[in-house]
Amino acid sequence: MTRVLRVVIAPDSFKGTASAADAAAALSAGWRAVRPDDELTQRPMADGGEGTLDALESAVPGARRVPVTVRGPGAAAAPVATHWLRLPDGTGVVELAATSGITLLDPLAPLDAHTAGFGEAIAAALDAGATRLLLGLGGSASTDGGAGALAVLGARFADATGEPVALGNRGLGALAHVDLSGLRPLPSRGALILGDVTNPLLGEHGAAAVFGPQKGADAAAVEMLERHLDRLASLVPEDVRPLAAAPGAGAAGGTGFGLLAWGAEMGGGAELVAAAVGLPAAVAGADLVITGEGRFDGQSEAGKAPTVVASLAHAAGVPTALVAGAITAEPRGFGASLALADLADSGAAAIAEPLRWLHAAGAELARTVG
Structure with a gap:
């Protein structure tokens, strides 16, 4: 019997293409398509910018x-x-x-x-x-x-x-x-x-x-x-x-x-948004945290949402997966990472249909990480 997993899904917005709430919903739907019995908690994130x-x-x-x-x-x-x-x-x-x-x-x-x-x-x-x-x-x-x-x-x-x-x-x-x-x-x-x-x-x-x-x-x-x-x-x-x-x-x-x-x-x-949305409590006892943003680059480690989410998860002993439209810097601190541009075979295709590829990313993580 497959063990039921507790998964927290806490992405930032994919700026200009998908809101944080829509991104969380698409990732959740993709995961559920592969593992329908898991317990999913959505906590859309932001870092002071859009969303x-x-x-x-x-x-x-x-x-x-x-x-x-x-x-x-x-x-x-x-x-x-x-x-x-x-x-x-x-x-x-x-x-x-x-x-x-x-x-x-x-x-x-x-x-x-x-x-x-x-x-x-x-x-x-x-x-x-x-x-x-x-x-x-x-x-x-x-x-x-x-x-x-x-x-x-x-x-x-x-x-x-x-x-x-x-x-x-x-x-x-x-x-x-x-x-x-x-x-x-x-x-x-x-x-x-x-x-x-x-x-x-x-x-x-x-x-x-x-x-x-x-x-x-x-x-x-x-x-x-x-x-x-x-x-x-x-x-x-x-x-x-x-x-x-x-x-x-x-x-x-x-x-x-x-x-x-x-x-x-x-x-x-x-950090403030994470506290406001109750992310620390949601992460406690989870089996996996999924976060993400439109572009993970050299600036992402300077207090942006995915890094803050990963830090909270690490403190709770929970592995974290990263989903981003594009990944141009080493995603340190993440157990798994997926770029929508790779799934879609091009950045333009990922930008054109972000929710489709976020759904695909959720499904892929459910197959490979779950």
Whole structure:
């Protein structure tokens, strides 16, 4: 008689192709097609980027979406009808991907994209009485150092004539004066940044060099992005300048730096989401944990959801399997790994039908690992 296994399925979203909830459901269906009697528990994950609101909404009883319309992330972008999340304890959760995210901008505008919409959603949560903020970073379209969001919240970024500079990184090239004294105060219980990277603002590991190309920047544009971020960092108040080197300051095109300058604290997005969805309790006593994301690469070990899930499972003595659209770095800490691109024979095929290949991956793991 086949032993009944307890399997926890906790993927992040496969960005741009499948939500975390849909990915978990497809993996579960594939597993169940091979081993129908096993006990499956789905715990969709997020790390502060796309899907964070969804994960927290599903995990926290009484959470409620609050609609808000904000400026799109580019000069010609249409307004974005989106939402923030109100938790029962008065916490407001605002997700940059849902307000100023890269999926909201077509074509990409690496020099002119901005975070003003993110700031407008933060302001809406404050206006509604949020006593604490969780600010999800990730999936950004811009490299503006968070200046767009801070400008909405009361900061002034002016040129040599005293006029406000244009939104976006290009506008920072004319920056001559930064005044943060008009920033709205933090809510009474503070603000926590949910980030999935540890990059500083500047340098070879900074926002422009590492993430600029993902946002459409060529080599010349990356150089300009870096130069303008450096200008921003040199003009903020002297006591704020060291924050440019803080881990996570480079998150979301430097929005981490802007939020730190406001007074927010840096936190681990995936760790907080894992606690909120009850992942540690679900993993305890499991026989296998399956996690995943769209692309497992060199950045995945820096606090992204699959690595956090694997760490929790390892602490509980439970083996972990990884499923990713593509795997371009050694998946250390995983007992098994599958790339959808390999199952589908090409990355394009996997992207075209992600749920089909996630189902196939679940079935393959049930056959080989179960």
